[in-house]
Amino acid sequence: QGNSKSCGERICLPSEPNNNELVAQLGGGAVSRMPLIEQTTRPEVSTVAQLQSFQDGYFLSDASYVPRSGWKQICPGGTPSCSTSLTSATWPSARFGHAAVPTSYQTVLIFGGFSCLATSSANGGQMCSDLTAPLSDLWEFNLEKALYGLSPFRLIEVSPRLQGRVGMSMIDLDAADHNIMIIGGSTSDFHPLNLLRGQAQGSTSSLMELDQVDFNAGTSVQGIVTTSAEQLGQTVVQNSTNAILFGGFVANSLSSVVQVINFNAADMSLSLSSSPIYADSPSPRGFSGLAKPDSTSLLVFGGIENLQATSDLWRFDISTQNWKLIHKSQATPNTPVPVAFNAFASAGDAIVSHGGIVQGYVS
Template sequence: MCAGGPKGGNHAAVAVRNQIYFLGESGTGDDVNQIEVHIFNVVSLYWIKLPPVPNRRGKRPVEVPPRCYDHTAVLIEDAIYIWGGYGCANNNLWEYSDELYAFDVHTHRWSRPRVSGTTPMERRDHSACALGTTMYIYGGYTQQRYTNVIYKLDTTAMAWSAIKTSGTPPPASLQGHTATVIGTHMFVFGGYGDESYSSAVRVFDTETDCWLSTTTSAHFSPKGRWGHSAFAYNGELYIFGGCNWDRTFNDLWRFDPETFSWKKVEVKGKGPSRMYYMCCCMVGDRIVLFGGYKVSDQGHKSIPADNLFILDLSPSLKTLCKLAVNRNNLKLSGLPHNIRSELVAMTKKTGGKPKPCTAKAREPLEILFARRKVLGLAHPGQNSGWLNILKLKMGRKIGRYVDIGIHMEKEKPPL
């Protein structure tokens, strides 16, 4: 069994159906120079960790990425593409990377695709997003300087090309920003460059290769930051967390591309800590957020986080019924086995007896934030033993934080 779930930040993660694939160095792995792969099942609430690929003559197989961070990952069809970052080579020297790796989500096997064209310069802290069968790389730090050139990889032909853009001058060279695809447009927000933190939203049209002219209100928008998370939902852009020189954030903002305006989602009660460089993925109507770095109580020390949050933007009737069962402490004996298993997973701690959720009822339209400290299994029977409730206004919706049991297992290697 694993000692715990993924921990720390500057990693990459992608959603594959009902699972989240974490790819990075969590600090919980074996003493081998290979990237770690953890998988979280959003339905069963289980973590599993894939075993490392056997070394060849004491060295890492060339088709497997080394330990690294500040890299990016995107899902295209049935493959996860890893590119760039700062990794540990076979000579144990850390260096910037321009290598492309592919991970098959069915066979769980790595490969190193042969590519042609103009390969981007090695870099870290860039952004990557996918549109159809194309991966877009933007920004980052290249050892020598920041860059604002956009590259794209056609994964059908496995060919790189640098995009010659037009229109409004491109954003300042950035690192630690986010790039999110909505429709055929790439929305770039935040990042650090030119000795300042950006709070601008810049839009790139992938059909015309043109940067669009945009203006947002500086009086009501997120503060400039880097290391935040971003995701798209129902045609709108959301950002969470991040940091700048002055502070670390745990605020949630929503951006409307039609009106080009921001709206802050006010959160009351105890929620996610101020954090940055966490992983954030969309699974259906749920956002899964985990890892990253949180700030100590004194505010001057970064602590690797191993917490996991689930934001359910549109809970099903089944989810609401399960909450009602837990809320009223009803007997489970008459329910189908799969429902009983899910109810136990929602309330069970690592070891010990299941503890029912005591959350009180709210309106049918609600946002469910689920948080669970991923405990090390070296201490069986240890319980987190806490439950937090909060009201989160987003339109008419109400949100709450609920303690959820998460289990760790180690997967057998694929045949």
């Protein structure tokens, strides 16, 4: 490192006498002014058929993803209590339409959603007959405590108090310690649930919301994206400067749009932009699970499409920007049955799924 000047095919160091030189190997092992130029590995295609042929040959025909371990169910009174509405002062109420985000290797934050205001007996079980307003409570789930059989939940107080919301997503802001961002969601009606009930979709004039929360200090800042309609149910992945949103409901319509939030935007209303989709991708859906098993791929699991839950598994190859359907069935014999409006998060090497609707019940 440091400053230098050209001496023909050599480099002279300015801090040394003129007769001191350093030979620079710039090419393929040869002394040269030009770096080695390698042929690109990108295909030369001129038709859609040639592009499809390249993509088909890029992946193995039997590509699959097999988890190293199965699912473990964690409930207030042990596994038998998972089928009841048992809760305690240190355990959040059963809910759906909420959001979760990992904040460390062993902790996950859970926010918002709908809970049951009243239940009724049906088919030998308790069915939710009336819903609460969107919840505004923020909980911390500790995976290590859960695996040791201890109470894993802790309620976090925030000021100013967060507005109740449903259908949003959350991300951890790596650039700021103990900060998360709550993306989108609805503060009133839950239009995806209206679709499942067979009710007509109403129009909305609400705008997209972005909230930043310091869960260590217990403070929050609300922002509005004035250029976008209300959004909910989208899947999110991020790096240090951007968050990428996939699918979800935009202005009450299910979509497969890909959008980008720029954390460095000068104004919140200018932080959101859309990207075109050039190839096959998962069908329009919302409330999917997203995992990143390695540095070159993403996995999208399930979600809501065609008014029902799905358990298909898609892989996105980052290097080629190509989607690949892995399978349409459940990943392993121990995979949960299709669940609607549950909250997904990845903590370390584990994927955490919390709550949701199973066969008409809130779990």
